[in-house]
Amino acid sequence: MANPDPHLPPRRFPALLRQRAASFGYAFRGVAAALRSEVHLQFHAGATVAVLGLGWYCGLARWEWALVALAVGLVWSLELVNTAIEAVVNLMSPEYHPLAGRAKDVAAGAVLAGAVAALAVGLLVFGPRAWAWLGA
Numbered sequence: 196m197a198n199p200d201p202h203l204p205p206r207r208f209p210a211l212l213r214q215r216a217a218s219f220g221y222a223f224r225g226v227a228a229a230l231r232s233e234v235h236l237q238f239h240a241g242a243t244v245a246v247l248g249l250g251w252y253c254g255l256a257r258w259e260w261a262l263v264a265l266a267v268g269l270v271w272s273l274e275l276v277n278t279a280i281e282a283v284v285n286l287m288s289p290e291y292h293p294l295a296g297r298a299k300d301v302a303a304g305a306v307l308a309g310a311v312a313a314l315a316v317g318l319l320v321f322g323p324r325a326w327a328w329l330g331a
């Protein structure tokens with residue numbers, strides 16, 4: 196967080212470090228809360244472990260790991276943002292409202308777009324290996 200009052204002297208380094216550590220703490224708390232409440236995220240957690248294990252088993256090249264890491268990070272990020280948007284919409288519009296519905300639908304669409312991209316990465320990286328393994 197920026198210094199709230201520009202007339203105050205700049206904060207000392209240890210205070211800044213504490214502030215950064217606290218921000219990381221809030222972020223981890225957010226991920227943990229979303230993991231507890233969102234079944235989709237629990238599924239992503241399982242899928243992430245499975246993909247990492249499969250990647251290790253297949254001995255992926257460095258560039259393939261980079262693609263897999265980007266795909267996994269993209270899906271996690273979008274799902275977390277979607278969860279945050281759902282929470283804000285529920286807070287601001289507990290009653291039915293077309294705009295609230297649109298906001299949730301669009302946020303869910305963003306997750307879908309990321310998931311399709313991740314699926315494409317998965318097929319391109321693991322597909323040829325699965326094909327060879329099946330002896331096709």
Ligand SMILES: Nc1ncnc2c1ncn2[C@@H]1O[C@H](COP(=O)(O)OP(=O)(O)OP(=O)(O)O)[C@@H](O)[C@H]1O
Pocket residue numbers: 233235281288289290291292293295296297299300303
């Ligand atoms: N306040 C609202 N006003 C209008 N439509 C809503 C509202 N809340 C939800 N909806 C509609 O219902 C759909 C499902 O909403 P819901 O809150 O159950 O999200 P979800 O995608 O099922 O998320 P999750 O499974 O993570 O709870 C939304 O995508 C939206 O179309």
